[in-house]
Amino acid sequence: xxxxxxxxxxxxxxxIFFLRExxxxxxxxxxxxxxxxxxxxMKSIVLATLLVLFGMNSSFAQEHGTASEPAIEHHEEEKLDxxxxxxxxxxxxxxxxxxxFGQGHDANHxxxxxxxxxxxxxHSKLDVFLSSAFHHGHEPHAGYELYVENGKQxxxxxxxxxxxxVSITKNVLCLFLxxxxxxxxxTGIAKKYKVNGAHKAPTGIQNAIEPIIGFIQDNVAxxxxxxxxxxxxxxxxxxxxxxxxxxxxxxxxxGFNLTxxxxxxxxxxLIFFVVMLANSNxxxxxxxxxxxxxxxxxxxxxxPIEILSNLLIKPVALAIRLFANIFAGxxxxxxxxxxxxxxxxxxxxxxxxxxxxxxxxxxxxxxxxLLVAAIQAFIFxxxxxxxxxxxxEEHHHDADGHDHx
Amino acid sequence: MELLLPGFGLFFxxxxxxxxxxxxxKKFAWKPILEALNEREKGIADSISAAERIKAEMAxxxxxxxxxxNQAREERTQLLKEAKETKDKIVNEAKEQAKEEANKIMMxxxxxxxxxxxAAIIDVKNQIGSLVIEVSEKVLRKELSNKAEQNxxxxxxxxxxxxx
Numbered sequence: 141x142x143x144x145x146x147x148x149x150x151x152x153x154x155x156i157f158f159l160r161e162x163x164x165x166x167x168x169x170x171x172x173x174x175x176x177x178x179x180x181x182m183k184s185i186v187l188a189t190l191l192v193l194f195g196m197n198s199s200f201a202q203e204h205g206t207a208s209e210p211a212i213e214h215h216e217e218e219k220l221d222x223x224x225x226x227x228x229x230x231x232x233x234x235x236x237x238x239x240x241f242g243q244g245h246d247a248n249h250x251x252x253x254x255x256x257x258x259x260x261x262x263h264s265k266l267d268v269f270l271s272s273a274f275h276h277g278h279e280p281h282a283g284y285e286l287y288v289e290n291g292k293q294x295x296x297x298x299x300x301x302x303x304x305x306v307s308i309t310k311n312v313l314c315l316f317l318x319x320x321x322x323x324x325x326x327t328g329i330a331k332k333y334k335v336n337g338a339h340k341a342p343t344g345i346q347n348a349i350e351p352i353i354g355f356i357q358d359n360v361a362x363x364x365x366x367x368x369x370x371x372x373x374x375x376x377x378x379x380x381x382x383x384x385x386x387x388x389x390x391x392x393x394x395g396f397n398l399t400x401x402x403x404x405x406x407x408x409x410l411i412f413f414v415v416m417l418a419n420s421n422x423x424x425x426x427x428x429x430x431x432x433x434x435x436x437x438x439x440x441x442x443x444p445i446e447i448l449s450n451l452l453i454k455p456v457a458l459a460i461r462l463f464a465n466i467f468a469g470x471x472x473x474x475x476x477x478x479x480x481x482x483x484x485x486x487x488x489x490x491x492x493x494x495x496x497x498x499x500x501x502x503x504x505x506x507x508x509x510l511l512v513a514a515i516q517a518f519i520f521x522x523x524x525x526x527x528x529x530x531x532x533e534e535h536h537h538d539a540d541g542h543d544h545x
Numbered sequence: 546m547e548l549l550l551p552g553f554g555l556f557f558x559x560x561x562x563x564x565x566x567x568x569x570x571k572k573f574a575w576k577p578i579l580e581a582l583n584e585r586e587k588g589i590a591d592s593i594s595a596a597e598r599i600k601a602e603m604a605x606x607x608x609x610x611x612x613x614x615n616q617a618r619e620e621r622t623q624l625l626k627e628a629k630e631t632k633d634k635i636v637n638e639a640k641e642q643a644k645e646e647a648n649k650i651m652m653x654x655x656x657x658x659x660x661x662x663x664a665a666i667i668d669v670k671n672q673i674g675s676l677v678i679e680v681s682e683k684v685l686r687k688e689l690s691n692k693a694e695q696n697x698x699x700x701x702x703x704x705x706x707x708x709x
Contacts, residue, residue: 258553286603305554312558319566326574333581339588353578373569373579382563398559403551408561411567467548 221291222482226474228291230397230467232311234271237395249276255308258284263302271307308396314396315404317388325349326381356380360522364529372528375415377407380521385511391506400466404461409459412524417452420531424450435439452526458520465516469509476501584689 145428156357237251253272260267273281275287283298297303308316329346336343342350356376361369386404398404426432427448431439480498484491681702 227548232555237707273567298694305552307554308558309554311550311555314553315559315562322566323570323574326570326578328579330574333577338581338584350582353582357579357582359626374575375567378563378567378570379573380564401552401555402551403556406551407556407563410560411563426638 153218166361185526187493217287222475222478223289224288225478226291226471229395230400230470231292232309232401233293234274234286234295234307234309236310236313237275254310254313255307256284256295256296256351258282259304259305259306260297260301298344310395311401311404314386314389314394314398316391318382318396318398321389322381322385325385352380353377360525363520364525365532366529368532372415372525375411376521376525379412380517382518383408383462384514384517387512387517390466390470391509391513397461397466397470400470402463405459405463408429408520409455409463412458412527413455416528419528421534423534425530458523459528462516462520465512468511471503473502473505475508476505676701677706 147323150367199297203523234256234398235251237249240249253270256267256269256271256273258267260264267282267284269281271286273279274284274286277286277293280286280298284303287294287296295303295305323347329349332343332346357369357373361376365372383399386396386398390398390400428450429443431442431446434442476498479492480494483494681699
């Protein structure tokens with residue numbers, strides 16, 4: 141909470157700085173008589189301020205300056221590519237783009253190039269190079285081309301051969317950063333326990349994390365997993381804190397969007413799924429393939445349903461629930477901010493008039509997302525515990541009753 | 546729809562990174578933290594039970610103390626009672642003894658008196674006898690001429706004394 145507020149405050153300061161910066165950049169261009177309308181520069185300023193304020197990269201689609209697009213877009217500068225704009229912000233990319241200024245070919249991109257790691261399965265060739273080698277899509281490199289579709293950066297081979305992409309993209313870097321945060325936070329706290337011993341009152345961040353760990357232990361692990369809960373505590377704690385930290389980082393203005401990405405949530409669900417299968421007992425499989433106390437005819441219907449629900453729906457639902465919640469939150473906030481530009485494209489007055497409404501709504505959404513961040517992390521962890529609990533559950537009395545019928 | 550297609554690269558890195566972080570955090574963070582938390586929980590539970598035990602012990606001690614106090618009180622009253630009894634007894638005995646002593650003294654005194662009286666009577670008798678003898682001598686000296694008569698008189702006197 142404080143963290144987010146501080147970040148917002150810092151961004152307000154930054155935005156003031158950027159405003160001046162953009163003025164300086166645009167002033168000579170205007171004097172040179174370039175085709176930059178006053179309207180566009182105003183729009184850039186407002187957009188830069190708002191996006192910087194409200195936590196998204198300030199890369200504006202029209203200003204991406206990709207090889208094929210700038211000329212067309214320059215003519216149609218009033219037309220907004222809403223879909224591309226939103227997906228551009230929440231999609232992965234091969235560089236970490238902070239902001240751009242300038243127009244078309246003169247655009248200056250402030251971004252961090254990231255390593256591209258590609259394995260060409262057709263030629264069995266491994267290519268490792270920095271994404272700056274593409275010059276923002278202007279040049280192909282090592283037989284690969286970078287292009288943008290719906291605001292999302294994509295790679296293709298020039299000769300059409302297939303390849304495996306394990307690049308350190310923006311999201312992968314965010315992943316490493318968030319894991320770094322998680323690592324230093326938790327080992328720091330662990331060290332405090334080691335230094336101070338168990339019987340000293342917790343201090344600082346230890347105070348904040350301790351009740352959460354206690355909550356997961358007492359309200360998530362113990363009721364669902366029974367006596368063997370201790371075995372699953374590391375998994376549950378890691379899942380909870382990883383998801384929570386990433387949900388919160390997703391609200392920060394640096395373009396983190398990990399838990400709103402299906403690949404990440406699927407990986408999380410896969411880990412849960414493997415743990416569930418590895419620890420499942422005879423009772424669990426018995427309930428799937430031979431549900432007790434069910435007539436034979438019904439079994440033909442019930443068994444496929446049980447197989448589907450246990451072996452497919454459980455992990456996939458986990459993955460999609462988290463992804464959809466976070467993705468939706470990001471999309472709503474972006475849409476609310478972009479509403480300004482939709483109105484502005486109708487009339488300048490309408491755009492300006494909509495600013496307070498949009499800002500109000502997005503503040504409201506940010507508070508909601510703070511709540512959602514914690515709730516979704518809890519739900520994912522809790523369901524993981526519930527499902528594992530079902531898989532390791534011993535033969536209970538209820539089933540006994542059915543057997544004797 | 547493209548949104549729902551996971552990117553392989555991110556999926557791959559997430560899986561690797563998460564597996565590493567789960568195992569490393571388990572060893573370096575969760576284990577010490579959970580151990581410390583459980584130890585503290587146990588410590589608190591122990592402290593509470595110890596406090597309960599001490600409380601019970603205190604209550605126990607208090608009742609014991611009360612019993613002792615009551616006992617002491619009873620003993621004191623007992624002692625006081627006994628002391629009083631002893632005192633009474635001693636006083637009574639002393640009185641009794643004094644009475645006896647007094648009686649004895651009285652008796653002795655009476656005996657003494659009796660004895661003295663007897664002695665005095667004997668003395669008086671002797672003196673009277675000697676007086677009688679003296680008087681008789683005087684009388685006799687005067688009437689010595691008549692011997693027969695004298696003897697007879699002496700006998701008479703003697704008989705009279707005997708009869709006395």
